[in-house]
Amino acid sequence: MIWSWIPGNGAMIWHLIWENAYLGVVPALIGLAISLPLGIAAARWRWFYPPVLTAVNVIYGIPGLALFIALIPALGLTDTNVIVALTLFSLCVIVPNVVGGLRAVPEPVRQAATAMGYGAVRRLVQVELPLAIPVIIAGLRVAVVSSISLASVGQLIGVSSLGYLFIDGLQRDFPTEIYVGLAAIILLALACDLVLVGIRRALTPWLRGQRQATRSVLVRALAPAGRP
């Protein structure tokens, strides 16, 4: 470990962190935007959920690198390629959480809302989605963290990220660079996760003081990072 390498390359490391953050956060947000309508439909029409779930699981089964390569003919060696691939992966963790969050709304609450005179759409927006927020954000946290780690694999098709430090460090036989890349990815994932926890807390004031699952999902989320 050569500490002096870090300040000498600070600007580059910082730049790679931002690129990696972009490649991690954008797919998770697009994934959320796609998952909400899919999940709402799947929660409403039960028959719709099994095919959706199968589809997103099959996509998740594709190795990350293989999907990047498969998208090259259509999207080339671009950021878009990585973003599309990671968006598809994120669906697998967000869609089930949207469905689960909506299904977990207590039946008496749903029934009371209907009986108060809520229409279906208003009930969804004002009652069901707010109550599903904690579960949906839990899915989003996994999606963001896993996208951040998978984005580094995009380096293999030439899309710049913290993955550069791994490949460069390996080629130059310079472990310091690899360790710095690893630490930067973990810290970036942790930072994004904390932001999401903060957003969840701000959006769900009623849960304050209630016992809640605050255990970080980082441990779970970093598991898929190991695959090619």
Added chain:
Amino acid sequence: MITFQHVTKRYPDGTVAVDALDLEVPTGKTMVLVGPSGCGKTTTLRMINRLVEPTEGRILLGGQDVQQVNPAQLRRRIGYVIQQTGLFPHRTVEDNIATVPLLNGWRRAKARARARDLLSLVGLDPALARRYPHQLSGGQQQRVGVARALAADPPVLLMDEPFSAVDPLVRSTLQDELVRLQTELRKTVVLVTHDIEEAIKVGDLVALYRPEGRLAQVDSPQRLLGAPADSYVSDFVGFDRGIRRLSFFRATGLNLRTEPIAGQDSTAAEALGAARRSGEQWILVTGQDRKPRGWVPAGRLESLPGDTPLGGVPADGFGHTFTVDADSLRAALDAAVLSPAGHAVGVDGDGRVVGMLSYDELRAAIQAADSAATADGSGWEPSAPQPEPERAAQ
């Protein structure tokens, strides 16, 4: 007024939940639907606000067929309270209560002001307004549920087992509160319960269901207890319906005796004199505040010096008292049964002794109340007592 005209609910699998129901709920009255589980009482309730649609028949609300009204609009005119409260966990108490006013387009400040008024109406501290439902006790949550149902001042209130999930003490308080609220608000209330006691306590009218979605009897609670239509009804209302019916007779009219009652500062001789004058074996001893302290048998005083103050003589407990202005003959009878002297002690609102009467005097008063009720037609058929062989065998 809510009118059911030949309403049937048949599910696709052939199950009939409600069978050709004809029922009228008069405006401003509390109609309790009671019966065993699965008898169709909840289905009946939920057809009023179209949470369930009838297969046949019509339901009129103030003369208008509910099928002709947009469900969301209809429901905002009908308060709804359920057992699990169904409060919105993500909204504060005041915003929960303000739900329907906000749906009706009120400004938030006005809706919240209304919510705070309602908190007081249902007996909750307005300081609870900013809490979330999970921070309240079960009984408080249920009160918020009632406040929410009343927020838009709907003419009709539907309550589905509203008090079943709270403990018996809280349930009893909430039932009392409902009766109090009703004397103030005069809503048309339909309340579903499986608890016949609750039905008798809160209902102006009780509709008792048979298991298969048909009505067994619709009547005032007094008549349900006094003149059950058949053995199903008399079984359902229970073996002690004779005693329970006494709840409907006020204790106010009882002739109470004031002898032998002696303050704790009186002497044994004075107390014995009072006992002899009234021919009683037990003397009620009261404290300085005229609250009852206990019963002393005359025999216990005879062996004592005549100037012994009563306060120094050990007294037996008096069970409990009944409040003359507030309680019923049932409470008076219970007080007599539990008293070692066989006398019921009547007290005023502050717990001070008004007087007492014996078991026998109470029995005469009950019979008089019975014949009075029969004469003015408000209850109790002068028919022979209903035989209850099944219960008697137990």
